[in-house]
Amino acid sequence: MRILPNQIPLVPAQPTDIQWWGNTSTSFGVGITLGCHWAVWKWALGFKIGPLQDYDIGWAEAVAIELGLCLALDLGLLGKPSQCGHTFLVCSDNAGVVWVTNKGRLRSRETNKILKHVYLLQAQHQICLRSIHVSSHNNISDALSCGAVKEFLTGFPNINIQATIPLPSHLADKLISW
Secondary structure, three states: OOOOOOOOOOOOOOOEOOOEEEEEOOOOEEEEEEOOEEEEEEEOOOOOOOOOOOOOHHHHHHHHHHHHHHHHHHHOOOOOOOOOOEEEEEEEOOHHHHHHHHHOOOOOHHHHHHHHHHHHHHHHHOEEEEEEEOOHHHOOOHHHHOOOHHHHHHHOOOOOEEOOOOOOHHHOOOEEEO
8 A cells, every 4th residue: 555646546547558469379379569669588397387387378468468568668768767657558468467457457367466566666666557459360469478579570670679678587588488
């Protein structure tokens, strides 16, 4: 409670579009684009995502939100600390993660653990994320999440700066920077 803002505007802020796109694939990993930056993480050897696994696609899509947020903060794309209270737009092709990002809860224990990290970062930096759903066909990070980096770079030549961050400790055994 100490890190939460002590005031909240009555009218939701219009989100700032920093061209934040995220996607995951169960077979390869996570792809993120932020403006002219892109990043890819591959699932660690032996780590499985799927309906009969401990970690499902909803969890994986929430991980994309967390990594995108960490990357945006690291790159300084979310404004200066003195410019608090901004809302930022996140584009995802997973309706579940859009709902959970905007509403804050899900039945999945593992997904809720990721959401705690996302909401803690938002509170610490006095920002807010608003997710919108886009079709998979229109999600520009789709190729990245499948490991098709060359095809992605050919299709989006203006998104040409590879970025990476140290993985949060709770994800370090699940992902590998690509």
